[in-house]
Amino acid sequence: MPPALPPLYPITMQHGLVFGAALFAIGLAGALTKRNAIAILMSIEVMLNGVMVTFVSFARHAQGPQLSGQIFAIFIMTVAAAEAAVGLAIVISLYRLRHTVQVDAANTLQG
Amino acid sequence: MASIAWVIPLCPLAAFLLIAFGARRSHQLSASLGIIGVAISFALSIGVFMETLAGVRFSQSIDWLPFPSSIQNGQPVLRTFFVGFQVDSLTSIMLVVVTSVSLLVQIYSLGYMAGDKGFSRYYAFISLFTMSMLGLVLANNLLAIYIFWELVGLCSYLLIGHWHDRPEAAAAAKKAFLVTRVGDVGFLLGILFLYWHSGTLEFTELAARAAAGAIPASALTVGLVLVFCGAVGKSAQFPLHVWLPDAMEGPTPVSALIHAATMVAAGVYLMARIFPILEHSPTALLVVAVIGAFTAFFAATMGLVATDIKRVLAYSTVSQLGYMMLAIGLGAMGAGIFHLFNHAFFKALLFLGAGSVIHAVGTNEMFEMGGLRKRLPVTAVTMTIAAVSLAGIPPLSGFWSKDEILGAALVAQPGLFVLALMTVGLTAFYMFRVIFLTFGGEYRGPAQARPHPDPLPEGEGTHGEPLSMKIPLLILAIPSVVSGLWGMPFIGNPFGHFVESSAAVGGVTPHLLHAPFNPMIAGLSVLVALGGIGVAWAMYGGGKTEVGASLSARFRLIHQILLQRYYMDDLYNWLVTRVVLGIARVATFFDSYVIDGTVNGTGAVTILLGSTLRRAQSGQVQTYAWVLFAGILALAAIVATLRVSR
Numbered sequence A: 001m002p003p004a005l006p007p008l009y010p011i012t013m014q015h016g017l018v019f020g021a022a023l024f025a026i027g028l029a030g031a032l033t034k035r036n037a038i039a040i041l042m043s044i045e046v047m048l049n050g051v052m053v054t055f056v057s058f059a060r061h062a063q064g065p066q067l068s069g070q071i072f073a074i075f076i077m078t079v080a081a082a083e084a085a086v087g088l089a090i091v092i093s094l095y096r097l098r099h100t101v102q103v104d105a106a107n108t109l110q111g
Numbered sequence B: 001m002a003s004i005a006w007v008i009p010l011c012p013l014a015a016f017l018l019i020a021f022g023a024r025r026s027h028q029l030s031a032s033l034g035i036i037g038v039a040i041s042f043a044l045s046i047g048v049f050m051e052t053l054a055g056v057r058f059s060q061s062i063d064w065l066p067f068p069s070s071i072q073n074g075q076p077v078l079r080t081f082f083v084g085f086q087v088d089s090l091t092s093i094m095l096v097v098v099t100s101v102s103l104l105v106q107i108y109s110l111g112y113m114a115g116d117k118g119f120s121r122y123y124a125f126i127s128l129f130t131m132s133m134l135g136l137v138l139a140n141n142l143l144a145i146y147i148f149w150e151l152v153g154l155c156s157y158l159l160i161g162h163w164h165d166r167p168e169a170a171a172a173a174k175k176a177f178l179v180t181r182v183g184d185v186g187f188l189l190g191i192l193f194l195y196w197h198s199g200t201l202e203f204t205e206l207a208a209r210a211a212a213g214a215i216p217a218s219a220l221t222v223g224l225v226l227v228f229c230g231a232v233g234k235s236a237q238f239p240l241h242v243w244l245p246d247a248m249e250g251p252t253p254v255s256a257l258i259h260a261a262t263m264v265a266a267g268v269y270l271m272a273r274i275f276p277i278l279e280h281s282p283t284a285l286l287v288v289a290v291i292g293a294f295t296a297f298f299a300a301t302m303g304l305v306a307t308d309i310k311r312v313l314a315y316s317t318v319s320q321l322g323y324m325m326l327a328i329g330l331g332a333m334g335a336g337i338f339h340l341f342n343h344a345f346f347k348a349l350l351f352l353g354a355g356s357v358i359h360a361v362g363t364n365e366m367f368e369m370g371g372l373r374k375r376l377p378v379t380a381v382t383m384t385i386a387a388v389s390l391a392g393i394p395p396l397s398g399f400w401s402k403d404e405i406l407g408a409a410l411v412a413q414p415g416l417f418v419l420a421l422m423t424v425g426l427t428a429f430y431m432f433r434v435i436f437l438t439f440g441g442e443y444r445g446p447a448q449a450r451p452h453p454d455p456l457p458e459g460e461g462t463h464g465e466p467l468s469m470k471i472p473l474l475i476l477a478i479p480s481v482v483s484g485l486w487g488m489p490f491i492g493n494p495f496g497h498f499v500e501s502s503a504a505v506g507g508v509t510p511h512l513l514h515a516p517f518n519p520m521i522a523g524l525s526v527l528v529a530l531g532g533i534g535v536a537w538a539m540y541g542g543g544k545t546e547v548g549a550s551l552s553a554r555f556r557l558i559h560q561i562l563l564q565r566y567y568m569d570d571l572y573n574w575l576v577t578r579v580v581l582g583i584a585r586v587a588t589f590f591d592s593y594v595i596d597g598t599v600n601g602t603g604a605v606t607i608l609l610g611s612t613l614r615r616a617q618s619g620q621v622q623t624y625a626w627v628l629f630a631g632i633l634a635l636a637a638i639v640a641t642l643r644v645s646r
Helices: A013-033 A037-061 A068-098 B007-021 B027-053 B089-112 B119-138 B142-163 B167-198 B203-211 B217-234 B243-249 B252-261 B263-273 B282-303 B309-330 B333-361 B377-391 B397-412 B414-439 B467-487 B494-503 B519-543 B546-554 B556-563 B565-614 B621-645
Strands: B058-072 B075-087
Touching: A013 A037, A013 B621, A037 A068, B007 B027, B007 B089, B007 B119, B027 B075, B027 B089, B027 B119, B075 B089, B075 B119, B075 B142, B089 B119, B089 B252, B089 B263, B089 B333, B089 B467, B089 B494, B119 B142, B119 B252, B119 B263, B142 B167, B142 B217, B142 B243, B142 B252, B142 B263, B167 B203, B167 B217, B167 B243, B217 B263, B217 B282, B243 B252, B243 B309, B252 B263, B252 B309, B252 B333, B263 B309, B263 B333, B282 B309, B282 B414, B282 B565, B309 B333, B309 B397, B309 B414, B333 B377, B333 B397, B333 B467, B333 B494, B377 B397, B377 B414, B377 B467, B377 B519, B397 B414, B397 B467, B397 B519, B414 B519, B467 B494, B519 B546, B546 B556, B556 B565
Parallel strands: none
Antiparallel strands: B058 B075
16 A cells, blocks of 8 residues: 555645634524524524534544544534424424514514 | 699599590580589699698609610610609699689689680680699609690690681691790700700709719700700790780680790799709809890880780780799799799789770770779779789789899899899889770770670670679789788798798708898889889870870880881791791702602613613524624634733
């Protein structure tokens, strides 16, 4: 087996962190500005992905063998799936009540 | 007998309760109850008086109100207010004066108040007053005396306002109550002050501690002067004399009983009662003497021009009370009480005589009277006797006590002696002005008696003297002549020694002033009095009024000042309406804008904050998320800044 060549452009930890932060920021921007409940759910998924990338980057470049970052990522995926299921259920209920999925229409509790 | 002296005030109290809760429908029954109640008191008082004459003294207290005053070693230290009574010579003299005058006044009222629709109420309140006054003279401590003090003030208010449907009477009642209350505030403060510094309120204890020097001299002076404020209010001394002339709106027998003989003398009695304490403060004594002498002169000048017969007598009362205060302030306590004793009889007689006159003619204005000696012979003779006595002509009673006071004044305070001597002349003048205008000459008023608040019998306008009114006049004429003989200097002034024996506390006799009889002073005062009578004869003799009218036109300014009572009522009116109400307005402003403003402002700020902050609670989760994000950014920025700076 030939020795592994050093990659021409090695992927460093910073790459991973910047990518994760960018994903998180994009998701956050979506979650804060969108009025469509489904779009908000999607944006939250994007934020969770950003977080997962960050975990994995730290884990990949940490000293010594360890997998806790990857394990976290798996957990987040599981939770995200559950959350998406619950969230979509809420969205459907909202739609049945209001015939819309715009979140600012759900304002009957406003003081 | 002395040990059951506490029964004496209970008889009129029982009469009051029976009239108020049972007999008030029946006029006859009410009057009988009142008269019987005070008659029993009178009999008992005579018995007590006889015992004290033999040297008996008695004092008894029971615990009334224990209260914790401080805490030592975790245990409360209890102190007690006592309630009790004492009987000594001073008390027994007052008991006799109060019960005898009250008895005569109640008999007199049978005629005077006949037909009045408030007849039963009148007798109920007279009985209540008698009870309070007897309680006042029996009390052996300052707290008890203060309670009865306020009770007599209440009765005075109720009786001045007997004809409460007349606005003047209602106003006079309120004025009397409020003006005396000014003094009473001082009295209460004085009691608290003395208690604070001595820890006791009983007269004998207070006197013992004052004699032992246990009370700081300055504290003693302040406390006593404050107590004197109460006496100034009750005895109508300057500057709180303004209520007494107005109090003449009440029924005339009430004026005789309360505003001449008894209640107004309570201030003098109080000063005599605390004399063993008072004598340890020369400053307080001087205050009493100066106020007394000034009041005597000041009130007499106002009496010169008053045209209302009862007002002249009211000014005269104020003036004579001033004499009594002067005597006590000089240290001649015996002389002061001697004058009180004599004055009670002849002034009650004068008032009852005036009532008889008013009853007959239906007016108080002396210039509408005249010639009444024919219609009211008994009144004319007895009132003249009383006037001679008041003017100080020997050997009638007023001479002996007044002379004793003048003698004491010359020895102790010659300046005040001059004031007192001038007052003798003024007294004689205004008294005989009353006599000449009322009984001398011919009748000047309209033929028919006019309607007057004093009740008039049914039918025609001429009124004589009912028997029930004549009898008290005749009885009172006797002590007006002879009561002074008891204190004659030629027989060693037995009255003075008798009364002053009450001031000896625990074997310590206070320093009393005894001026020896001085024929020069006696002659001088008689001359001045005769001079006053002479001037009165020259001006009003035979019922003529022209001389007085021309003189008052000539000295219009002085006449006007006197007639307007030195504008003191106007001054007080101005003080109350301008100064007090001005302060009240400022206080109202402060209250409604600063105090209320603070309270309401707190509420308004809370509401404003709430309505502003409510907008943050939009229910929009995305907004919350924005805030959350901004907060995290801010925190991150802070942490970053801190790391960089480190």
